[in-house]
Amino acid sequence: MATGQRRSSMRERFREQVREDVKAVALEQLAEGGAQTISLNAIAKQLGVSGPALYRYYANRDELLNELVIDAYHDLRDALARAAAGSAHVRRPEQRMRELAHAYRQWAREHPHRYELLFRPPFPGYDAHAEPIAEAASTLMLPVLGVLDGNEDDDVQYVVRVWSRMHGIVSLELGGAYTAMHIDADALYTDEIQTITERYHRKP
Amino acid sequence: MATGQRRSSMRERFREQVREDVKAVALEQLAEGGAQTISLNAIAKQLGVSGPALYRYYANRDELLNELVIDAYHDLRDALARAAAGSAHVRRPEQRMRELAHAYRQWAREHPHRYELLFRPPFPGYDAHAEPIAEAASTLMLPVLGVLDGNEDDDVQYVVRVWSRMHGIVSLELGGAYTAMHIDADALYTDEIQTITERYHRKP
DNA sequence: TCTCTTTTGTTATATCTTCTAACATCGTGG
DNA sequence: CCACGATGTTAGAAGATATAACAAAAGAGA
Numbered sequence: 001m002a003t004g005q006r007r008s009s010m011r012e013r014f015r016e017q018v019r020e021d022v023k024a025v026a027l028e029q030l031a032e033g034g035a036q037t038i039s040l041n042a043i044a045k046q047l048g049v050s051g052p053a054l055y056r057y058y059a060n061r062d063e064l065l066n067e068l069v070i071d072a073y074h075d076l077r078d079a080l081a082r083a084a085a086g087s088a089h090v091r092r093p094e095q096r097m098r099e100l101a102h103a104y105r106q107w108a109r110e111h112p113h114r115y116e117l118l119f120r121p122p123f124p125g126y127d128a129h130a131e132p133i134a135e136a137a138s139t140l141m142l143p144v145l146g147v148l149d150g151n152e153d154d155d156v157q158y159v160v161r162v163w164s165r166m167h168g169i170v171s172l173e174l175g176g177a178y179t180a181m182h183i184d185a186d187a188l189y190t191d192e193i194q195t196i197t198e199r200y201h202r203k204p
Numbered sequence: 205m206a207t208g209q210r211r212s213s214m215r216e217r218f219r220e221q222v223r224e225d226v227k228a229v230a231l232e233q234l235a236e237g238g239a240q241t242i243s244l245n246a247i248a249k250q251l252g253v254s255g256p257a258l259y260r261y262y263a264n265r266d267e268l269l270n271e272l273v274i275d276a277y278h279d280l281r282d283a284l285a286r287a288a289a290g291s292a293h294v295r296r297p298e299q300r301m302r303e304l305a306h307a308y309r310q311w312a313r314e315h316p317h318r319y320e321l322l323f324r325p326p327f328p329g330y331d332a333h334a335e336p337i338a339e340a341a342s343t344l345m346l347p348v349l350g351v352l353d354g355n356e357d358d359d360v361q362y363v364v365r366v367w368s369r370m371h372g373i374v375s376l377e378l379g380g381a382y383t384a385m386h387i388d389a390d391a392l393y394t395d396e397i398q399t400i401t402e403r404y405h406r407k408p
Numbered sequence: 409t410c411t412c413t414t415t416t417g418t419t420a421t422a423t424c425t426t427c428t429a430a431c432a433t434c435g436t437g438g
Numbered sequence: 439c440c441a442c443g444a445t446g447t448t449a450g451a452a453g454a455t456a457t458a459a460c461a462a463a464a465g466a467g468a
Contacts, residue, residue, distance in 0.1 A: 011415080011465080036240070041454060052456075053417055061455070119379050120324055137385050160387055161373075161396055168372020169365075175323045181342065183364055192365055215436085215444080245425065256427070257446055265426065 019057050021047060023071065026064060030113045035065065065117075072114040073135075079107045081142075094197035100144060101166055101193045108170045115174060119167065137163070162196055223261050225251060227275065230268060234317045239269065269321075276318040281343050283311045298401035304348060305370055305397045312374045319378060323371065366400055 025043045040061055044054050058064045083103030087096045108115040141159045169192055172178060173185045229247045244265055248258050262268045287307030291300045312319040345363045373396055376382060377389045 015415090039454065040456090050418070052419090052458095055456070056416055116324065119376065119381070120320065137381050157387065157392060157395070160382075160385070161392060164372040164376055164392075164396070165369050166372070167376055168368040168370070171375055172323065172368055172371055177323070178364075181364070183361065188361060188365060188368075191361070192368070219444090243425070244427090254447070256429095256448090259427070260445060 015057065019067075022054060022057060022064065023067060026068060027114075030068065030117070034113055035117055038065065040064070068114070069117050072111065072118050075111070075114070076104075076107050076118065079103055097144070097197050098193055101189075101196075104166050105170050105173075105189055108174060112174045115170070119171070165192060165196060219261065223271075226258060226261060226268065227271060230272060231318075234272065234321070235315075238317055239321055242269065244268070272318070273321050276315065276322050277339070279315070279318070280308075280311050280322065283307055285346075301348070301401050302397055305393075305400075308370050309374050309377075309393055312378060316378045319374070323375070369396060369400060 022043055025046050026038050029038045029042065038061070040054050040058070041051060044051050047054075058067075080100060080103055083100050084096070087099040090096050090099070137160070141156075141163055144159045144162060145155065166189075169185070169189050173189075178185045178188065226247055229250050230242050233242045233246065242265070244258050244262070245255060248255050251258075262271075284304060284307055287304050288300070291303040294300050294303070345360075345367055348363045348366060370393075373389070373393050377393075382389045382392065
């Protein structure tokens with residue numbers, strides 16, 4: 001009945017709550033020491049339950065990491081969508097492109113380990129990564145396609161190339177390559193985006 | 205004396221030999237399952253010695269991984285240097301640039317896990333990565349600077365941007381993003397390099 | 409309300425890892 | 439010859455993932 005369904009959903013909700021708690025602690029560990037330091041044991045200890053209890057909620061460690069990947073992908077996608085929506089009123093497409101590129105890099109800098117998680121599969125034989133990445137890349141670049149004023153198929157490769165350039169800089173920046181070389185990542189990224197928008201401007 | 209020195213160097217040589225053997229097995233494991241699957245225990249078993257014997261040669265697992273990083277960096281650097289030397293006779297700088305870019309991507313495709321090892325610190329709080337990466341980046345881009353016909357300081361940022369573009373594509377390709385999106389990585393990379401060389405051509 | 413079933417948590421255990429400690433062995437240098 | 443240092447051994451601590459067996463709690467139905 002109604003109460004029965006409600007109580008059943010209560011259980012479901014509790015289960016979902018625990019899963020969220022686990023992921024929250026996992027994100028803390030991720031932020032502190034990277035993906036390798038995420039430990040189901042440590043998470044359980046921090047949550048006050050003991051050891052194998054978490055295996056009622058996640059089949060294994062990889063499943064948890066997988067959820068973190070998917071969440072991160074959703075998060076980045078939403079951040080880009082917000083940036084695109086926020087600059088929808090801006091007339092000049094170069095400016096919209098700049099804001100989108102800025103949002104991309106900003107998210108990566110705010111969540112460096114999650115960004116790495118996105119584009120660097122932490123699993124040995126990782127199948128579940130391909131599909132999210134595919135969907136990620138497609139949906140991720142929708143705002144860019146929008147900035148490009150709705151050209152269709154042929155521009156996909158161009159969009160991917162734009163994405164690759166943004167990712168290249170962000171990835172090297174997060175890896176510490178720029179600081180090690182004493183290179184101003186801000187200026188580098190700004191210049192690169194400037195070049196990209198100029199090129200776009202030139203290319204009808 | 206002479207024999208004394210020779211025997212002392214014999215020991216040294218044996219020690220170096222064992223270290224190389226360990227690294228060789230580690231590279232096998234790296235190629236098979238990624239950096240995470242590298243296990244000192246398994247290496248020892250495969251080498252016929254048992255467990256903690258390897259700690260006479262490597263203080264800990266991180267030191268071994270560190271050596272792998274440095275070796276990979278040297279290897280990539282040498283591959284690029286070979287490519288640069290091999291195309292030194294080529295007159296047109298665009299062609300030299302193309303061959304250099306091709307060598308870069310080819311090395312990454314031949315050693316995907318080592319490439320990942322290079323540009324992603326596999327350790328949590330890992331300092332030793334910064335210095336090799338700095339030297340890597342500097343030396344790595346020397347051939348590119350050479351292709352650029354010896355302009356000096358101001359071009360460093362441009363070279364780094366070129367490197368970032370190559371790395372962006374190669375990194376996403378190794379991560380499987382392109383295959384998941386059914387994108388031809390060959391064509392993408394070729395087009396990108398073409399654009400880069402055109403741009404260089406345009407820019408004195 | 410009583411009972412049956414499902415879900416969830418527990419402890420114990422097996423197996424893996426890195427890494428230290430204590431002890432044995434072997435070759436080289438004096 | 440002898441002694442020291444380098445190298446290897448086994449034992450074991452600490453911690454990880456993951457499974458098995460068992461206990462308890464909570465919902466569903468009569």
